[in-house]
Amino acid sequence: MAKPKMALFSFTCCEGCSLEVLNCENEILDILGALDVTNYREARTNRSDDYDIAFIEGSISREGEIEELKKIRANAKMLIALGACAHTTGLNALKNFRPMADALTEVYGDKGGWFDTIPVRPLKDFVTVDLSLPGCPITKEEFLRVVRELLVGRKPKLPDYPVCVECKMRETICMYHKKQTCLGVVARAGCNAHCPAFGRRCTACRGMVDTPNSQAAKDVMAEFGVTMEQVLDEFRLYNGWTPEAAPPATEAKK
Amino acid sequence: MSKTVDINVHHVTRVEGHGNIRVRATDGVLEQCELQIVESPRFFESMVRGRSWVDIPHITCRICGICSIGHTTAACLAVENAFELKLRPQDQLLRELLFDGEIMQSHLLHVYFLAAPDLLGADSVIPLAGSHPEVVARALRMKHLTNELCEILVGRHTHPVGMVPGGFVCCPQKKALAKMKVDLLALKGDLLATVDTIAALADRLPAFNRETEYVALVDKERYPWFWGKVGSSDAPAVAWPDYRQIVHEKVVQHSSSKHVYNKRDSYFAGALARVNLNYPLLTDLAKGVAERLGLKAPCHNPFMNNVAQVVETADCYVRALEKIDRLLDMDLTLSPPDVRPRAGVGVGVAEVPRGILFHEYEFDAAGQCVRANLVIPTGQNLANIEADMRALVPQILDEPKEQIQLKLEMLVRAYDPCISCSVHLLDVEWV
Numbered sequence: 001m002a003k004p005k006m007a008l009f010s011f012t013c014c015e016g017c018s019l020e021v022l023n024c025e026n027e028i029l030d031i032l033g034a035l036d037v038t039n040y041r042e043a044r045t046n047r048s049d050d051y052d053i054a055f056i057e058g059s060i061s062r063e064g065e066i067e068e069l070k071k072i073r074a075n076a077k078m079l080i081a082l083g084a085c086a087h088t089t090g091l092n093a094l095k096n097f098r099p100m101a102d103a104l105t106e107v108y109g110d111k112g113g114w115f116d117t118i119p120v121r122p123l124k125d126f127v128t129v130d131l132s133l134p135g136c137p138i139t140k141e142e143f144l145r146v147v148r149e150l151l152v153g154r155k156p157k158l159p160d161y162p163v164c165v166e167c168k169m170r171e172t173i174c175m176y177h178k179k180q181t182c183l184g185v186v187a188r189a190g191c192n193a194h195c196p197a198f199g200r201r202c203t204a205c206r207g208m209v210d211t212p213n214s215q216a217a218k219d220v221m222a223e224f225g226v227t228m229e230q231v232l233d234e235f236r237l238y239n240g241w242t243p244e245a246a247p248p249a250t251e252a253k254k
Numbered sequence: 255m256s257k258t259v260d261i262n263v264h265h266v267t268r269v270e271g272h273g274n275i276r277v278r279a280t281d282g283v284l285e286q287c288e289l290q291i292v293e294s295p296r297f298f299e300s301m302v303r304g305r306s307w308v309d310i311p312h313i314t315c316r317i318c319g320i321c322s323i324g325h326t327t328a329a330c331l332a333v334e335n336a337f338e339l340k341l342r343p344q345d346q347l348l349r350e351l352l353f354d355g356e357i358m359q360s361h362l363l364h365v366y367f368l369a370a371p372d373l374l375g376a377d378s379v380i381p382l383a384g385s386h387p388e389v390v391a392r393a394l395r396m397k398h399l400t401n402e403l404c405e406i407l408v409g410r411h412t413h414p415v416g417m418v419p420g421g422f423v424c425c426p427q428k429k430a431l432a433k434m435k436v437d438l439l440a441l442k443g444d445l446l447a448t449v450d451t452i453a454a455l456a457d458r459l460p461a462f463n464r465e466t467e468y469v470a471l472v473d474k475e476r477y478p479w480f481w482g483k484v485g486s487s488d489a490p491a492v493a494w495p496d497y498r499q500i501v502h503e504k505v506v507q508h509s510s511s512k513h514v515y516n517k518r519d520s521y522f523a524g525a526l527a528r529v530n531l532n533y534p535l536l537t538d539l540a541k542g543v544a545e546r547l548g549l550k551a552p553c554h555n556p557f558m559n560n561v562a563q564v565v566e567t568a569d570c571y572v573r574a575l576e577k578i579d580r581l582l583d584m585d586l587t588l589s590p591p592d593v594r595p596r597a598g599v600g601v602g603v604a605e606v607p608r609g610i611l612f613h614e615y616e617f618d619a620a621g622q623c624v625r626a627n628l629v630i631p632t633g634q635n636l637a638n639i640e641a642d643m644r645a646l647v648p649q650i651l652d653e654p655k656e657q658i659q660l661k662l663e664m665l666v667r668a669y670d671p672c673i674s675c676s677v678h679l680l681d682v683e684w685v
Contacts (some may be wrong), residue, residue, distance in 0.1 A: 199423025
């Protein structure tokens with residue numbers, strides 16, 4: 001059987017997720033043995049439009065990227081969003097909370113009018129996304145699991161329980177007891193609650209679980225005196241494009 | 255011989271981010287010679303406005319996946335300078351060790367995965383796994399361990415978790431540090447083998463020299479990573495808050511990006527600039543590597559930036575081991591910083607793998623960011639890369655087109671550009 005052909009593309013992002021793929025140093029040779037990498041700009045020169053699985057990192061923030069994305073969708077049998085920027089727009093959506101004209105002036109002065117830039121949006125706003133690997137960055141373990149499952153023909157699933165579960169499993173002290181506003185109560189697990197384990201609150205870079213227990217979240221936040229405004233501020237860090245975040249700058253949305 | 259060439263490399267590969275090379279010469283006359291930047295701008299300076307100091311390093315480290323520890327460091331330093339925070343000796347040492355880890359990891363990634371394939375006539379590291387398995391296995395081992403060094407300190411290399419303004423919110427376990435020491439010591443053979451591999455290939459680097467201005471941090475005592483002053487080969491060093499005396503940005507319509515210059519039209523930032531300005535401060539091991547690989551400061555061949563990265567890897571290797579020993583002699587305690595925000599401006603400067611990086615933030619009394627300015631190494635190098643291209647092309651115009659193209663791509667890669675990083679870059683249509 002021919003090896004499945006894999007491609008990796010980058011749109012608006014830091015390319016940290018594709019680096020996490022390269023950071024699978026112990027497994028990368030096995031991956032190359034099982035998959036034929038036909039297009040990966042950051043790592044190799046030769047490029048082809050012939051691929052079965054397209055991994056895409058990054059958000060869409062320019063008109064030109066929309067056409068490129070649609071072309072990749074047409075070529076690929078399976079399209080996988082890699083990381084928060086592709087999945088939920090991640091941090092990129094912070095730009096949407098300010099009027100575009102202000103953002104352009106703040107960064108580029110009176111030359112702001114030179115660019116093609118549009119409000120940042122996730123891949124799924126333009127094409128069908130078959131699977132999203134969430135996180136900022138993705139976790140290597142989840143990437144490897146998904147690749148293995150795809151190779152044996154199984155449809156990968158994401159954990160649908162909150163980060164709190166993983167903190168309990170690791171016996172990590174609750175961030176609320178360290179006076180931090182943590183979104184782990186509603187955030188999708190699968191990262192092994194990595195940030196709280198290293199002393200930092202969860203900012204829901206992996207998005208929310210399918211049916212968050214919002215009443216429990218409200219109770220916890222009320223108990224620790226967290227305001228709705230604080231919660232929204234936290235939530236907008238990685239989930240600014242979701243309806244819950246409700247960007248006030250309506251001008252930014254198209 | 256007069257010759258006509260037309261080179262158009264769409265999205266240069268094995269660099270971080272999206273850039274095009276455009277060169278056109280008619281009858282031996284160079285008409286166009288540009289490195290076009292087509293990366294989508296992300297507006298970080300705008301994104302951080304109104305956000306708390308707490309999240310500033312968290313947000314701006316996500317400018318770049320490769321040098322996120324460098325961005326975190328520069329952002330933390332800026333916040334600390336704005337609020338007049340001092341680090342505990344333990345935290346200063348941990349931060350320096352973390353920085354060694356990032357420099358080694360990034361340099362190894364560049365030298366082995368992005369640059370070496372050109373010298374071995376391969377399109378990527380993938381075929382090298384078959385043709386040079388021992389080299390690839392070694393590269394992976396070294397990259398893995400230097401990544402692991404970052405992991406035990408702050409959770410991960412890409413977007414570190416535990417380093418915050420004022421110090422750390424996590425503390426490495428001594429047994430993890432002790433194991434890291436053993437593993438690093440065992441890596442010495444791989445380091446020396448790396449030098450052998452590069453020594454065998456160094457004569458394939460084009461012999462091209464163009465003297466330019468070199469800008470890097472400079473110090474009297476220690477090879478500077480995030481201390482010392484902002485120095486230049488052409489001008490007296492200045493304190494961090496005065497960085498604009500050296501770093502001049504201009505928006506240039508024909509070039510599609512903010513270009514940066516000081517005394518001349520362009521300057522060089524990166525490993526070669528650091529080695530040129532700070533050679534006497536390198537460790538003996540690193541100096542030996544420089545001699546072995548034919549790098550003599552000041553060196554004016556931009557392709558030797560690859561070699562300068564190997565020299566710095568050796569330097570960081572020695573210093574990382576020293577720092578681990580010092581940490582093992584200390585009582586390591588977790589002490590999350592007590593930060594009191596105040597109104598003010600702070601500048602943070604760090605020599606990240608690709609060169610000198612500036613983060614500047616202004617905060618209000620509540621610690622909300624009201625203004626930011628970020629000057630990224632790749633942005634600083636763009637004008638200099640183009641100046642190199644203009645000097646190099648006439649020298650090689652008689653070579654086959656593929657050879658010219660390869661050398662131009664190698665030149666761009668030698669700077670190890672990190673195009674996503676260059677948040678200032680414009681994106682305009684070219685005519």
